[in-house]
Amino acid sequence: MNTSVGSWGDSVVGTGALVRVILRRDRWLLLAWIVLLAGYPILGVQNASPGYVGLAESPGMLMLHGPLYAENRGALATWSSDDLLWMYGLVSLLIVIRHTRADEEAGRRDLLGATMAGRHAGLAAALAVTWAGNLVLALVTAGGEVAQGLPAAGSLAAGLKLAAVGCTFAAVGAVVAQLTESAAAARGIGGAVLGAAFVLRAASDATGAVDGGPWLSWLSPLGLANEIRPFATERWWLLALFAVLVVALTAAAVALSARRDVGAGLVRPGLGPARATPGLRGPLALAWRLHWGPLLGWVVGLAVIAGVFAGAAESAGEVFADSEQLRSMFERLGGRAGASDVFLAGTFSILGIIAAGYAVQAGLRLRTEEEQFRAEPVLATATARLRWIASHLAFSLLGPAAALAAAGLVSGLVYGITVDDVGGQIPRLLGAAMVQLIGVWVLTGIVAALFGLVPRLAPAAWAAWVAFLVLLLLDAFDQVGQTLLDLSPFTHLPKLPGGHLDPTPLGWVLGTAVALVIVGLLGFRRRDVGRT
Amino acid sequence: MTSTTAEAVIAVAGLRKSFGPTRALDSLDLSVGAGEVHGFLGPNGAGKTTMIRILLGLMRADGGSARLLGRDPWRDATQLHRQIAYVPGDVALWPSLTGGEVIDLLGRMRGGLDGKRRDELLERFDLDPRKKGRAYSKGNRQKVPLVAALASDAELLLLDEPTSGLDPLMEAEFRQVIAEDQQERGRTVLLSSHILNEVEALCDRVTIIRAGRAVETGTLAQLRHLTRTSVSVELTGSTQELGGLGGVQDLQVDGTRVRFGVDSAGLPGVLSFLGAAGVHSVVCQPPTLEELFLRHYETQPSLAEPGPGGTR
Numbered sequence: 001m002n003t004s005v006g007s008w009g010d011s012v013v014g015t016g017a018l019v020r021v022i023l024r025r026d027r028w029l030l031l032a033w034i035v036l037l038a039g040y041p042i043l044g045v046q047n048a049s050p051g052y053v054g055l056a057e058s059p060g061m062l063m064l065h066g067p068l069y070a071e072n073r074g075a076l077a078t079w080s081s082d083d084l085l086w087m088y089g090l091v092s093l094l095i096v097i098r099h100t101r102a103d104e105e106a107g108r109r110d111l112l113g114a115t116m117a118g119r120h121a122g123l124a125a126a127l128a129v130t131w132a133g134n135l136v137l138a139l140v141t142a143g144g145e146v147a148q149g150l151p152a153a154g155s156l157a158a159g160l161k162l163a164a165v166g167c168t169f170a171a172v173g174a175v176v177a178q179l180t181e182s183a184a185a186a187r188g189i190g191g192a193v194l195g196a197a198f199v200l201r202a203a204s205d206a207t208g209a210v211d212g213g214p215w216l217s218w219l220s221p222l223g224l225a226n227e228i229r230p231f232a233t234e235r236w237w238l239l240a241l242f243a244v245l246v247v248a249l250t251a252a253a254v255a256l257s258a259r260r261d262v263g264a265g266l267v268r269p270g271l272g273p274a275r276a277t278p279g280l281r282g283p284l285a286l287a288w289r290l291h292w293g294p295l296l297g298w299v300v301g302l303a304v305i306a307g308v309f310a311g312a313a314e315s316a317g318e319v320f321a322d323s324e325q326l327r328s329m330f331e332r333l334g335g336r337a338g339a340s341d342v343f344l345a346g347t348f349s350i351l352g353i354i355a356a357g358y359a360v361q362a363g364l365r366l367r368t369e370e371e372q373f374r375a376e377p378v379l380a381t382a383t384a385r386l387r388w389i390a391s392h393l394a395f396s397l398l399g400p401a402a403a404l405a406a407a408g409l410v411s412g413l414v415y416g417i418t419v420d421d422v423g424g425q426i427p428r429l430l431g432a433a434m435v436q437l438i439g440v441w442v443l444t445g446i447v448a449a450l451f452g453l454v455p456r457l458a459p460a461a462w463a464a465w466v467a468f469l470v471l472l473l474l475d476a477f478d479q480v481g482q483t484l485l486d487l488s489p490f491t492h493l494p495k496l497p498g499g500h501l502d503p504t505p506l507g508w509v510l511g512t513a514v515a516l517v518i519v520g521l522l523g524f525r526r527r528d529v530g531r532t
Numbered sequence: 533m534t535s536t537t538a539e540a541v542i543a544v545a546g547l548r549k550s551f552g553p554t555r556a557l558d559s560l561d562l563s564v565g566a567g568e569v570h571g572f573l574g575p576n577g578a579g580k581t582t583m584i585r586i587l588l589g590l591m592r593a594d595g596g597s598a599r600l601l602g603r604d605p606w607r608d609a610t611q612l613h614r615q616i617a618y619v620p621g622d623v624a625l626w627p628s629l630t631g632g633e634v635i636d637l638l639g640r641m642r643g644g645l646d647g648k649r650r651d652e653l654l655e656r657f658d659l660d661p662r663k664k665g666r667a668y669s670k671g672n673r674q675k676v677p678l679v680a681a682l683a684s685d686a687e688l689l690l691l692d693e694p695t696s697g698l699d700p701l702m703e704a705e706f707r708q709v710i711a712e713d714q715q716e717r718g719r720t721v722l723l724s725s726h727i728l729n730e731v732e733a734l735c736d737r738v739t740i741i742r743a744g745r746a747v748e749t750g751t752l753a754q755l756r757h758l759t760r761t762s763v764s765v766e767l768t769g770s771t772q773e774l775g776g777l778g779g780v781q782d783l784q785v786d787g788t789r790v791r792f793g794v795d796s797a798g799l800p801g802v803l804s805f806l807g808a809a810g811v812h813s814v815v816c817q818p819p820t821l822e823e824l825f826l827r828h829y830e831t832q833p834s835l836a837e838p839g840p841g842g843t844r
Binding site (some may be wrong): 105181182269271272273274275276280281282283285286289290294372373374376377378379380381382383384387526528529530 | 586588590592593609610611614616618620622623624625626627628629630632633635636637638640641642643644660661662663664666667677
């Protein structure tokens with residue numbers, strides 16, 4: 001442990017060079033981040049409608065979006081895009097961890113540490129890039145909103161509100177990156193902090209609407225950001241409060257970083273078993289050891305989201321009855337049926353795309369294992385190639401099944417309780433959730449095919465996932481033509497519950513998934529392993 | 533094992549492999565007999581790892597032929613791997629698994645592990661099997677697949693720079709273990725390395741590879757014929773005529789002290805001259821593999837510098 005680390009100036013020497021390294025490595029990622037996340041609220045302006053006013057009063061919508069502060073176009077637009085406010089925090093959190101703990105875990109920090117970079121230079125560079133990106137995002141958002149005729153002050157506040165969330169969780173990322181030796185654990189802890197902030201805000205807003213004054217929400221950075229109230233007599237001073245919060249978190253991260261060794265965390269890993277259990281004897285058992293932690297997180301996460309949405313379903317259904325426009329928006333997501341069913345079906349299409357995120361993540365484990373030379377020793381044993389690739393694809397195929405089943409069960413239980421029909425709703429909503437699996441498997445297929453044929457491009461499966469997500473969101477706003485929508489497997493799934501189940505398109509989607517997986521398996525059997 | 537003793541355990545002829553414009557293997561020949569410890573010597577980037585990956589069926593050759601234990605390493609990979617143990621040059625462990633778990637897992641996936649031998653090797657290599665993958669230093673990480681390979685009953689060991697990262701003490705232990713293993717089990721070992729005295733200490737035969745081509749192969753004795761002995765003498769008589777003798781090179785005279793190199797053909801002449809001239813002391817050194825190596829790479833000396841890390 002080294003606590004005397006020289007002057008502050010020395011410790012950040014080389015930050016500029018590291019900033020350039022990050023910009024070089026992540027230029028496309030950063031660009032996509034800013035374009036997509038600035039585009040979302042800008043798009044929201046076009047769709048802002050007075051119909052939101054009634055909707056915003058329902059507890060379910062309050063949980064998802066937070067409160068609506070005024071009835072002008074700007075405030076309505078801001079409210080409509082507040083459902084993804086947490087996403088701005090998540091992206092910043094992940095970027096900071098990627099360039100601090102993940103680098104350190106991969107040993108790249110040692111390389112840099114041996115050059116002239118100071119002790120805190122890596123941390124400083126990651127934060128500088130993320131903060132600057134957030135400010136650019138804020139300005140692009142503000143500019144886009146002004147361009148659509150919204151007041152300049154409100155637009156700026158709306159942009160800075162997003163940046164405030166982003167910068168805060170960037171600093172949270174800086175803190176959690178100091179705690180553990182593994183980047184995955186740091187992401188888990190950071191995600192839990194963000195989840196807690198969301199739950200705190202959601203619970204406070206949903207109940208505060210009844211009790212008067214959602215003060216608990218102020219304890220969550222997400223709730224605090226909403227209180228900036230763009231387009232509703234902006235409270236600029238809250239930005240100063242965010243600045244203080246960011247500085248305090250950053251100071252904590254620096255203090256933690258100064259008292260630990262490079263590569264080490266504050267939490268020291270203990271010793272494990274000297275011998276493998278008798279069960280640890282093949283590639284599938286190994287894959288289970290590698291996958292079960294993240295899988296558990298996804299299953300629980302999906303179940304919680306499903307429970308929250310299902311709890312809001314009935315009240316949302318009541319509001320739909322009054323608003324023709326909202327009803328049509330959710331119908332495009334969830335199909336034509338009873339109002340609550342429409343809401344639930346929309347929920348399941350969102351849960352489907354989230355589960356598909358796990359499918360991509362689990363499938364790409366194949367590529368990580370190969371790239372980091374961990375596939376080679378396994379394939380040099382009597383393990384056949386097909387058995388090895390199947391051991392990881394099994395998680396990409398069946399992991400989402402487990403997550404969607406949990407989501408279906410929990411939503412059936414919660415919604416069943418609200419409508420007093422648990423026995424009837426559980427099988428109905430379970431079935432509705434499981435239908436999404438067919439679409440999810442297409443993403444498993446895309447990962448498998450890319451990995452088998454052009455492994456270097458395997459991470460491009462994330463691009464397909466983002467494209468499907470964007471198509472889903474745009475579809476809700478009726479923004480794109482059918483030809484484009486047809487590219488997404490999720491477009492072809494029946495809108496359940498309530499919708500009509502047509503087996504033909506379902507069969508095509510399933511066939512596509514199966515074909516892609518087979519292409520991947522055959523491709524992998526033929527190609528070189530290791531150097532690709 | 534009985535069926536394969538007659539023919540070479542590893543028979544590689546004219547093996548070619550390119551990665552895009554880079555030619556990694558350029559008509560490589562290699563032959564390793566049963567029970568032999570064969571050194572596979574070359575600088576980083578010479579193609580050692582690529583050839584081992586082809587022998588393991590992880591990569592497919594563009595041309596030429598490779599036979600392992602009489603079989604095709606690409607087509608019969610899975611069956612062959614029951615008879616082979618492999619230690620990669622780039623050892624990466626799973627961060628959440630302990631070293632002991634990895635050793636057992638690799639052993640079981642290969643088809644069995646000698647538990648007693650495993651424990652004995654752990655002790656000799658001073659490796660704590662309870663540590664998690666990410667907690668090992670580079671050297672200790674390297675020991676994990678080494679123990680798994682040596683505790684297996686494989687008849688062929690493919691070791692790709694197995695001692696990179698080991699400290700000198702452990703390197704010595706490694707040599708000892710390989711030598712004993714060789715006496716007790718008589719397995720065939722292919723040992724790739726850029727560490728010359730390691731190969732010198734362990735190997736019966738050596739193949740030197742450069743830019744994807746075998747430039748020299750043979751027993752150490754055969755290869756020594758290609759180089760010269762360095763001689764350092766203190767003469768009582770005159771040094772005058774020494775420079776005129778056939779085969780003497782790089783003559784350095786410092787008073788009565790003389791250093792020079794002499795090739796094998798010139799050795800008898802030099803010895804009879806020294807006997808006649810009278811000597812106080814004489815030191816003759818056989819050529820080290822360093823010299824052999826430098827001779828083959830003298831056009832590109834920078835390549836021969838052993839670097840840290842593995843080859844890719």
